Amino acid sequence: MKLGIVGLPNVGKSTLFNAITNAGAQAANYPFCTIEPNVGVVAVPDERLDKLAEMYDPDKVTPATIEFVDIAGLVRGAANGEGLGNKFLSHIREVDAIIHVVRCFEDGEIVHVDGSINPKRDIETINYELILSDIDILDRRIDRAVKALKGDKKYQTEVDMLQRLKAYLETGASARGFECESDAEREIFADIPLLSAKPVIYAANMSEAEFTEGIEGNPYLAQVQEIAAAEGAEVVPICARLEEEITDMTKEEKLMFLEELGLHESGLDRLIKASYALLGLISYLTAGKQEVRAWTITKGTKAPQAAGKIHSDFERGFIRAEVVSYDNLMACGSMAAAKEKGLVGSEGKDYVMKDGDIVLFRFNV
Numbered sequence: 360m361k362l363g364i365v366g367l368p369n370v371g372k373s374t375l376f377n378a379i380t381n382a383g384a385q386a387a388n389y390p391f392c393t394i395e396p397n398v399g400v401v402a403v404p405d406e407r408l409d410k411l412a413e414m415y416d417p418d419k420v421t422p423a424t425i426e427f428v429d430i431a432g433l434v435r436g437a438a439n440g441e442g443l444g445n446k447f448l449s450h451i452r453e454v455d456a457i458i459h460v461v462r463c464f465e466d467g468e469i470v471h472v473d474g475s476i477n478p479k480r481d482i483e484t485i486n487y488e489l490i491l492s493d494i495d496i497l498d499r500r501i502d503r504a505v506k507a508l509k510g511d512k513k514y515q516t517e518v519d520m521l522q523r524l525k526a527y528l529e530t531g532a533s534a535r536g537f538e539c540e541s542d543a544e545r546e547i548f549a550d551i552p553l554l555s556a557k558p559v560i561y562a563a564n565m566s567e568a569e570f571t572e573g574i575e576g577n578p579y580l581a582q583v584q585e586i587a588a589a590e591g592a593e594v595v596p597i598c599a600r601l602e603e604e605i606t607d608m609t610k611e612e613k614l615m616f617l618e619e620l621g622l623h624e625s626g627l628d629r630l631i632k633a634s635y636a637l638l639g640l641i642s643y644l645t646a647g648k649q650e651v652r653a654w655t656i657t658k659g660t661k662a663p664q665a666a667g668k669i670h671s672d673f674e675r676g677f678i679r680a681e682v683v684s685y686d687n688l689m690a691c692g693s694m695a696a697a698k699e700k701g702l703v704g705s706e707g708k709d710y711v712m713k714d715g716d717i718v719l720f721r722f723n724v
């Protein structure tokens with residue numbers, strides 16, 4: 360799963376991206392890899408792995424991971440080919456969701472491309488480029504559907520829906536807020552690769568002072584929240600500079616530092632968790648002396664397909680899954696005790712996996 364970091368110049372994208380890649384490099388036991396200079400892999404924070412590691416004392420602990428892509432270079436006019444416009448837009452096409460960094464910090468030393476701090480205008484500038492590119496795509500689809508309609512009446516639904524969608528985008532609204540009126544429409548909608556329909560998290564980049572002294576009532580943050588609420592999107596306040604500063608610290612140092620500032624968790628950790636949730640992802644866990652590990656699946660995944668994440672043989676030869684919830688295992692103190700209490704279930708191929716399930720798969724080879 361890939362998330363693209365977008366935003367206007369000088370809003371803190373690179374700073375956030377550096378924090379992310381450093382965090383990836385620091386994550387214990389996870390071999391950080393740079394796939395491309397602008398792609399970073401980061402561990403999904405999961406306290407359950409630490410607790411399981413205490414219980415099993417494993418040789419290694421492997422967290423789930425998520426990929427971030429730094430998509431720099433968006434300027435006003437990108438959809439018309441301005442700057443690296445087209446390249447930028449094609450990068451967004453490849454990601455599953457968007458982290459939209461919005462500048463909410465004042466700093467006279469750091470110029471704003473449009474001269475002042477105004478999150479609402481900035482968000483609209485970026486979204487406008489995505490919407491323009493979507494309208495281009497729609498125009499082509501509408502042409503095709505209108506031609507098809509001449510030969511077959513069944514295309515009427517598609518033509519009507521595409522035109523309604525285009526009119527909606529022309530009001531400056533992102534496609535993710537568009538409401539389909541039937542399953543047929545939903546199917547057509549899902550088939551169009553619209554940039555402004557991608558799920559988004561707004562990362563409100565605040566000054567260190569405002570981030571640590573209380574973010575409530577911050578007028579810039581409020582602007583972002585208002586736009587996000589209208590779209591049903593989420594806002595995560597961060598301070599990119601602070602995140603960058605703490606990436607060199609050990610886990611303990613980081614915790615102490617954050618506690619001193621009255622924070623329980625870094626903004627980056629919250630951003631990673633929110634991204635995971637936004638994409639509908641959950642983790643199941645495997646635990647043993649060799650390795651304690653989190654595996655990423657989408658919500659609703661059944662046991663055999665979940666087993667397939669480990670190895671395709673596990674899915675092909677799936678017999679059953681022995682499953683205990685994380686909470687039950689912790690309450691019992693050991694797998695043996697959980698078994699004794701009858702809390703380890705033997706689940707078949709229709710079992711729908713839950714977040715935090717601790718699993719041992721039984722399979723034929």
Ligand code: GDP
Pocket residue numbers: 366367368369370371372373374375464465466469564565566567597598599600601
């Ligand atoms: P990008 O163009 O969006 O990638 O922006 P950068 O990450 O390069 O940041 C632009 C400038 O803003 C740099 O000088 C950063 O140090 C500064 N900056 C980034 N985040 C913060 C922040 O949270 N607070 C302050 N005061 N400055 C920041």
